[in-house]
Amino acid sequence: MRALSPQQLINGQWTSSGTEVFSALNPATHNPLPESFFEATEAELNSAVAVAGEAFEILQEYGYSERAALLDCIADKLVAHQAVIVQRAMQETGLPEGRLNGEMGRTCHQLRMFASVLRAGDWLHLTLDSALPERQPPRPDIRLMPVPLGPVAVFGASNFPLAFSTAGGDTASALAAGCPVIVKGHPAHPGTAALVAEVIAEALAESEMPAGCFALLQGRSPALSQKLVAHPGIKAVGFTGSLKVGRILFDIACQRPEPIPFYGELGSSNPVFLLSHALGLRGEAIAQDFVASLTLGCGQFCTNPGLLIAVKGEALEQLKAQLQELIPAQPWQTMLTPAIAANYEQQLASLKLQQGVEVLAEARPGHPDQSHGHACILRTSARDWLANPHLEEEIFGPCSLLVECDSHKQMLQVARRLNGHLTATLQGETADQQEAQPLVRILMNRVGRLLYNGYPTGVEVCHGMQHGGPYPAATDSRSTSVGANAIQRFVRPVCLQNLPDGLLPVALKASNPLNTSRTVDGQLKVTD
């Protein structure tokens, strides 16, 4: 593997024409890292999009199995260079080695999962309606399959330098769908991005696929991000980040002369409801597991549990006492960037000032180092919570708000007042099921994932996962950025009417050459 490049990767070449540079910072030490990265210019952006458009047409001449092989090849190469990449990511994010090795495992798993999805073929949802020449009017032969949307812009996430950045879930699903990808690297970890981009370029070369299928643009300027989303050659966007930035880019995507899908995964406060028997029987375990979920990765997950909802009583008082023991013992952790740490402190300070909100437990506040974050649990009454919509908003970091309800009925009121969230969680026992039933109904209309007796952090990458929830948790609740269905974001269906077999794409030919499932005249048929 060649040394880390400070330039842009365009059409398989590292290049730079700009003069502005920026450096990454080691958040654990506050020291800038030595390399100076070039800020991408508008000309470089245009060039990357132009070659992606050319690569898009060529890429469609490759089969699904060739795309699958590319994804496997990227995963193989990431594993081969794992040590170097993880070392760099540690320097740029302050995340521990174990976590980054785990994230690399997840990244490779995602790439290989999409490869297996491509090979299995069910994702195509092929649908055939036979011609009925005798009917009046005659029914034509109708065949339906997905086609890729075109070049996709992917924004690297601050909190997943591997699994939701350069070769992360969005890149993997877009390439799987047949779309070239232009990654805008997150400015907090440009070196990690450069190393991973080099891996992808090598995999494209080795697979003899167009180099224009992947580009990396580096930069800190919001204008670069905005121009990328506005570029007429970009046909969809994958974004993981804040509601504020996500909404700005979403608005640009919608206001283009040709609007495009914008898949923004924006986060939420992920309410956890404690039902009475669970709270009574295992409050101590709940307190421990909750704090573990809250402080994992210094709370820097979009599924972090930022709301805890329970009915007042003796059991809740015991839980509060346990939280008051556990939280002060939580160590300060390095946050991803000084800006994230400062923002966390500021939002936490603002939350403390809200009517009816008080601190329940806090880990040694006032740590002198501005790059670190500390755990905090606050409390309020359901009445105050219901009166103040700000108390539902996500705070990115290890803090959570306990909402104390007077009754189960009031808990249902709280549930009904929720806006969109990525997740909601119930802690319950068998004896709680009657209380749980209405909550399940209410919450299914407000979240993307509903958990029972688990905690929302640690999102499984599998076929049935759903990551996005109703706005403001995500900009498009009909899609997911995690799991096998993420590939569906980057395709659209095309209907082929009466095409002769010789002109049909291989997936739709009469002999079913891909040997995949098809819905024929309304009947779903699976092959052996």
Place this chain on the structure above:
Amino acid sequence: MRALSPQQLINGQWTSSGTEVFSALNPATHNPLPESFFEATEAELNSAVAVAGEAFEILQEYGYSERAALLDCIADKLVAHQAVIVQRAMQETGLPEGRLNGEMGRTCHQLRMFASVLRAGDWLHLTLDSALPERQPPRPDIRLMPVPLGPVAVFGASNFPLAFSTAGGDTASALAAGCPVIVKGHPAHPGTAALVAEVIAEALAESEMPAGCFALLQGRSPALSQKLVAHPGIKAVGFTGSLKVGRILFDIACQRPEPIPFYGELGSSNPVFLLSHALGLRGEAIAQDFVASLTLGCGQFCTNPGLLIAVKGEALEQLKAQLQELIPAQPWQTMLTPAIAANYEQQLASLKLQQGVEVLAEARPGHPDQSHGHACILRTSARDWLANPHLEEEIFGPCSLLVECDSHKQMLQVARRLNGHLTATLQGETADQQEAQPLVRILMNRVGRLLYNGYPTGVEVCHGMQHGGPYPAATDSRSTSVGANAIQRFVRPVCLQNLPDGLLPVALKASNPLNTSRTVDGQLKVTD
């Protein structure tokens, strides 16, 4: 059936609090029809949305089979009242009885198709990943199913008073998905809307389902439409109409504090490519069939063939001569509204003035009656067409532009320059397949449906149909308003993690009570 009501239908009651009224016009006679319809007020809009929100929660307690029975019941009642409804639609649209009876058949077919989709269950795409308690970390039990989005606003279409209006495809698919529907009736056919709305209200009552599941708001005011799309209680919109109005409403949907999906079917000019052997062998039949498709319904279909593309030569000269014989013999037809007729005349006049465009054949121009439209075919060179993007725009009416190419290579250039269209069509023979191959590849990236040896008008309602194409043909090319997949527009996936069987919705319970297909651990499994 009770007499036509001039009021709004809200929560099963005909009601009106407003003072503004409007009448429908018989476009064939230019006479206003006697009834005065009340323009819906903002209070009525708010009331309809509020009861729809309540109905939404109740509707989710009904099973899929009960929703299916409702759709069948609506279809049965439409058939029972077909004569009255069709008579009224004739007066309000000028469309002939045969066409409207056919459209009623299509409307009922759509309702029954969604009923059968609900009963079959494959549309749910149920996905289950088994728990792996031994794995480190353990994998939870993950189950995925769709849930409805919430109350849906549907805009009646001018050109389909039945099949894309009050009980049309959007209403049928939204109700099938479990979403209450608020129809904004098209002001050109308020009486038809009122009669059909009464049928739906009766079907809801007979099915003992909440009356709030359906509302009809009448009005001509753009502000009413805009307020409906902007209302926070509306969670998705189905629209069929012009690019201009569709884009205004799309922008409102995107700019809301909570953006919502806006499914706008906006139309296109639907290019038809003539390949050389087809043109040489059966130019006469092509001329006849093309003119029949062009003039069907006075060209008032979003799939009307507004572009005809062929390579210059003897065969094309013969085709042009045939068009010059056929077109002048086409009768004038009543258009849907005087505004549509005036707009058609104006756009046609503007097209005639474009650089390099000339009239090839025209049916007696200058008809004195401003409600009628006449067929016209114009011609231009590919060179002039490539230089002027306006020549690709849809004109809603029976006119088409012949684009004469110097070569097959130039025809490919024209194809590459196309923006999004609902359809493209190839006329070809076996000997044309080599010429057709690159066109198929290019056009699949630019349309929602590609036809071979057919004509784009007459859209089949079946499982594999795709109606929407890339923008500006539709606002969301990932979805369709025609065919079984239209139900997918109004749902989003929800993941249930580790829920005990007692809390799982029936579709996801271990015993598979719906006996429907499921993907289990990545394997698609079909039941008998």
